[in-house]
Amino acid sequence: MTEPATRFVPPHPPRSTGPVPVWRGFVGERARTAVYGWSELAFTLPYMRRKVFGYNVHIPLTPEAVGRVLLDNAANYVKPDIVKTLLKPTIGRGLLSSDGDLWREQRKIVAANFAPGAVDALIPVFAAAAKRAAKDWAAERRDMAAEATATTMRIIADALFAGDGRLTTQAAMDHIAAALEGVSEQRLQALLGLPLMPWSLRGRRARRSRDFLRGTLAAVVRDRLPGGGPDDFLGRLIRALHERFETGEAFELAVDNAATFYLAGHETTANAITWTLFMLSEQPDLQDEVAVEAREALAAGEDDTDLPERLPLLRRVIEESMRLCPPVPRFDRQAVAADRLGEAEVGPGDIISIWPWLIHRHKALWDDPDGFDADRFKPETNRHRFQYLPFGGGPRLCVGARFAMAEALTVLAHWLVRWRFAPTPGRDVRLSGMVTLRPKGGLPLVLSPR
Numbered sequence: 001m002t003e004p005a006t007r008f009v010p011p012h013p014p015r016s017t018g019p020v021p022v023w024r025g026f027v028g029e030r031a032r033t034a035v036y037g038w039s040e041l042a043f044t045l046p047y048m049r050r051k052v053f054g055y056n057v058h059i060p061l062t063p064e065a066v067g068r069v070l071l072d073n074a075a076n077y078v079k080p081d082i083v084k085t086l087l088k089p090t091i092g093r094g095l096l097s098s099d100g101d102l103w104r105e106q107r108k109i110v111a112a113n114f115a116p117g118a119v120d121a122l123i124p125v126f127a128a129a130a131k132r133a134a135k136d137w138a139a140e141r142r143d144m145a146a147e148a149t150a151t152t153m154r155i156i157a158d159a160l161f162a163g164d165g166r167l168t169t170q171a172a173m174d175h176i177a178a179a180l181e182g183v184s185e186q187r188l189q190a191l192l193g194l195p196l197m198p199w200s201l202r203g204r205r206a207r208r209s210r211d212f213l214r215g216t217l218a219a220v221v222r223d224r225l226p227g228g229g230p231d232d233f234l235g236r237l238i239r240a241l242h243e244r245f246e247t248g249e250a251f252e253l254a255v256d257n258a259a260t261f262y263l264a265g266h267e268t269t270a271n272a273i274t275w276t277l278f279m280l281s282e283q284p285d286l287q288d289e290v291a292v293e294a295r296e297a298l299a300a301g302e303d304d305t306d307l308p309e310r311l312p313l314l315r316r317v318i319e320e321s322m323r324l325c326p327p328v329p330r331f332d333r334q335a336v337a338a339d340r341l342g343e344a345e346v347g348p349g350d351i352i353s354i355w356p357w358l359i360h361r362h363k364a365l366w367d368d369p370d371g372f373d374a375d376r377f378k379p380e381t382n383r384h385r386f387q388y389l390p391f392g393g394g395p396r397l398c399v400g401a402r403f404a405m406a407e408a409l410t411v412l413a414h415w416l417v418r419w420r421f422a423p424t425p426g427r428d429v430r431l432s433g434m435v436t437l438r439p440k441g442g443l444p445l446v447l448s449p450r
């Protein structure tokens with residue numbers, strides 16, 4: 001790749017120079033968008049600590065301390081009670097929101113579906129959804145965030161739920177967006193130890209949406225009973241759960257995991273695809289290079305299981321896009337027993353917030369941290385394994401990481417080979433989201449055929 005004269009620096013929220021008081025996290029943009037309201041200190045210090053409604057919150061910013069939480073002493077760090085309270089109405093005690101033996105049992109049940117061979121066999125499913133989405137595009141302006149979401153939604157439905165049509169409707173898409181919108185209000189209630197009651201119109205809409213999603217997934221599972229139906233992800237999940245748990249619990253856990261995989265499995269990847277398109281739209285020469293690579297890779301066999309291996313530049317571009325805009329900008333743990341993170345004393349019950357958003361742009365870890373440079377991910381470059389964690393790390397590493405990468409590579413290759421994507425003149429892109437990071441108001445790009 002030729003070195004650009006100046007690196008592209010995607011816009012990021014303003015940063016103050018001094019510390020930001022905790023209350024600022026609960027008003028204005030910071031209350032709605034996780035990555036707002038950070039000062040320069042957060043990108044410079046090795047560690048920060050806050051007191052939030054009686055909780056000690058530790059923010060480790062060195063890869064070593066992050067590695068201790070996620071891997072070396074992982075048994076001491078569980079999903080926080082407050083996160084479980086927030087997630088319970090939607091994804092119950094599924095893989096993402098359980099701990100201990102229940103987590104281990106569920107991880108074992110689903111693991112085979114995400115093994116390399118199983119994921120590679122899905123390349124034709126990813127390709128079909130990408131082509132189907134693009135078939136009606138014209139030289140026009142399109143919201144590529146919406147296109148990416150519709151496409152990943154179809155993929156998750158086709159790959160895991162036998163293409164169940166109830167999971168790919170516009171209504172389902174709208175309800176997911178509304179449910180995510182409600183998280184900031186619920187977060188405050190959960191922190192205050194209050195029952196999760198909707199206060200605002202946005203909160204009421206979020207609750208209705210959550211109920212819709214949960215109801216839809218319960219119906220999808222119920223229609224598969226008693227035997228679990230076809231030999232797909234959902235069928236195997238239902239059968240495995242019924243072998244290990246009594247009927248009522250097996251049903252609940254099947255719905256919990258159906259909801260977990262439906263939600264965790266598509267919105268995140270949609271954001272990775274969207275941010276990659278944004279970065280490429282701003283760097284037309286790089287976009288041309290990626291398109292050439294994609295043309296050659298697809299010409300050698302569109303549905304080949306090793307297609308992702310033939311897209312090394314595109315992979316680096318996606319990786320760099322997820323460094324700058326991690327689809328999951330933060331995730332949390334709670335300490336079971338006392339521990340030490342570097343110089344910091346952690347007490348039982350303390351919260352540890354892991355922030356890919358901060359670590360991925362930390363000045364002690366990266367040169368020109370805010371600038372785009374896909375070469376950072378060339379195979380010969382060295383990095384601490386906990387310096388870059390878009391998929392988390394340790395035993396709870398995203399189970400769908402390989403799936404997501406293969407999916408993003410395949411979808412983007414098909415789109416970039418046919419279309420050129422340019423920014424909408426005069427339109428600024430802003431970051432938004434409390435749980436996942438997306439462009440505020442979508443990503444309208446101007447398409448022209450290649």
Ligand code: HEM
Binds near residue numbers: 405
């Ligand atoms: C670019 C796309 C994706 C990103 C950035 C992403 C990110 C993450 C992260 C950061 C975690 C760890 C959270 C923690 O440790 O608290 C996680 C866990 C998880 N992800 Fe993903 N994910 C993506 C795609 C997927 C896909 C495609 C699936 C399923 C098809 C999936 C399913 C899950 C599940 C079930 C967990 C919980 C795993 C466990 O706790 O054992 N994700 N993901």
